[in-house]
Amino acid sequence: MNTCTSSDRLPASPPRRILAIWFARLSVDRWRLALGPEERGAADSAPTALINETAHGPRIAAANDAGLAAGARAGMLLADARALCPQLAAVPADPAGDLAALENLALWAQRWGPWSALDPPDGVLVDVTGAGHLLGGDEALLADVASVFARRGLTARAALAPTAGAAWALAHFAPAGAILAPDDDPLRLLGDLPVAALRLDDDVLTVLRRLGIRRLGELAGISGAHDDPAREAAARDAIRRRFRNRRSPAANPLLRLDQLLGRMPEPLLPVLDRPQPMVQRRLMEPIRHRSLLDRVMGDLADDMVRALEARGEGARRLELALWRVDGEVMWRRIELAAATREAAHMIRLFAARLNDVDAGFGIEAVQLRASWSEPLALSQADLDEAAQQHGTSLAACIDRLSVRLGPKAVIRPVAHASHIPERAQGWQPPLDPLLPMQGRLAFHARPLKLLDRPEPIAVLYASPDGFPQRFRWRGDVREVVRVEGPERIAPEWWRERSTARLRDYYRIEDTAGRRYWIYRRGIAGDGRGGVPDWFLQGLCA
DSSP states (O other), X not given: OOOXXXXXXXXXXXXXXXEEEEETTHHHHHHHHTSOHHHHHHHHHSOEEEEXXXXXXXXXXXXXXXXXXXXXXXXXXXXXXXXXXXXXXXXXXXXXXXXXXXXXXXXXXXXXSSEEEEETTTEEEEEOTTTGGGGTSHHHHHHHHHHHHHHTTOOEEEEEESSHHHHHHHHHHSOTTOBOOTTSOHHHHHTTSBGGGGOOOHXXXXXXXXXXXXXXXXXXXXXXXXXOHHHHHHHHHHHHHHTTTOOSGGGOHHHHHHHHHTSSOOOOOBOOOOOOOEEEEEEEEEEOSHHHHHHHHHHHHHHHXXXXXXHTEEEEEEEEEEEETTSOEEEEEEEEEEEEOOHHHHHHHHHTTSTTOOOTTOEEEEEEEEEEEEEOOOOOOOTTGGGSOOOOOHHHXXXXXXXXXXXXXXXXXXXXXXXXXXXXXXXXXXXXXXXXXXXXXXXXXXXXXXXXXXXEOEEEEEOTTSXXXXXXXTTEEEEEEEEEEEEEEOOOTTTSOTTOOOEEEEEEEETTSXXXXXXXXXXXXXXXXXXXXXXXXXXXX
């Protein structure tokens, strides 16, 4: 029998370590960094608030130091803040830009660990298990985090703990650079933190304050009696009954407490870097002539096709960057109606955008990037292309017209999921992505031409069955000889008010053989209006 000694055993896996980074002033720091050096100094001394538009008026999202000193606070109405400080300047906030910056910071923070996760709206979590020794220990790792972001003008607080919940609590409510070792007692060290350290919703925090629970130790039932299991079980049972219908972790304090202590796993969604297809050429000598630029463009298009084929995708948006010798960068962008990997088509579209390129003293680098790509399956090439001439596809025609006339000058009809005739269709630029439909509706027979909006008609005489026998439209009186219908269309109750009336549609023919599509809106005595109105909505063949 083989025996193994202690030296032959596999080493134990290191304890889990989560790095939490909190960007306490992400919106304000981004706004400051977007200003010039001279403007930045003046902006720091002036009270300024970043605002979001809400249903009750502008509301403050963040404020700089001068604004905070003047009394501005996050969540306050701008009118209330200006009552305290009339000189408070308002700048529109950029939540989408903040989220995009946070995603970039999460990717960049992977320099300290193999993967990272977003903690919106202003935090990042990094798994640094087994990586602390690369920087000289936990203290050195936190010092490196603080110094790196300070050099970039970002206010950041970082903390280390075995769980994401504990690291988040330390980063937000403990002194800077707090560390929770794997063998430390988290309840003993975190018991004095407020219950807001559990990442709970505001209404849950309000309930806990009304119950007199303000600290983590009080919530866990260990205020002075951590070693008493019976007391802790009784406290948990009382809290469990109070929040028994709360399933979300942010709405249940016991779930958050168990995640903080490591009793319950907390899944995190890693941020994965998906680089955009990009090809470039660094030229040995700067070029100034269009013929040489076209040759470089052809090489880049071929490289881009190969890069897209490797990913099984096609380009919908292409961006071309040209670096001049003097440091100026010129950008040209095109959007396509359908995903493509055809190099000749790309070159043909960019040819019209390169006519106004000013090469200056020469172009030394060219880059082509597909900033928007979609899945595109591989297809068999035409084996007999030389023997048969193919016409221009509709997508290629739309691309050429959009490049020449502008992206908004070409529109296409788009079907919508609605049984109301005037809502069942619309128009949008071909370069905009199509919205998903709920399903194509099987309509009855429809006229050849629908008017943009129904036109009212004056019914001079209506038969007892309900359809008109004579009506006036655009000044002419028409006699009805044939009628087909009615087709009843009920209002869309989920979009319209309860007073909307149903419609009865008729296909009619006059004495001259012209056919119309008319409808009566409402029924006499339906309680939703007076006498029903008549409208003409389409012309049949």
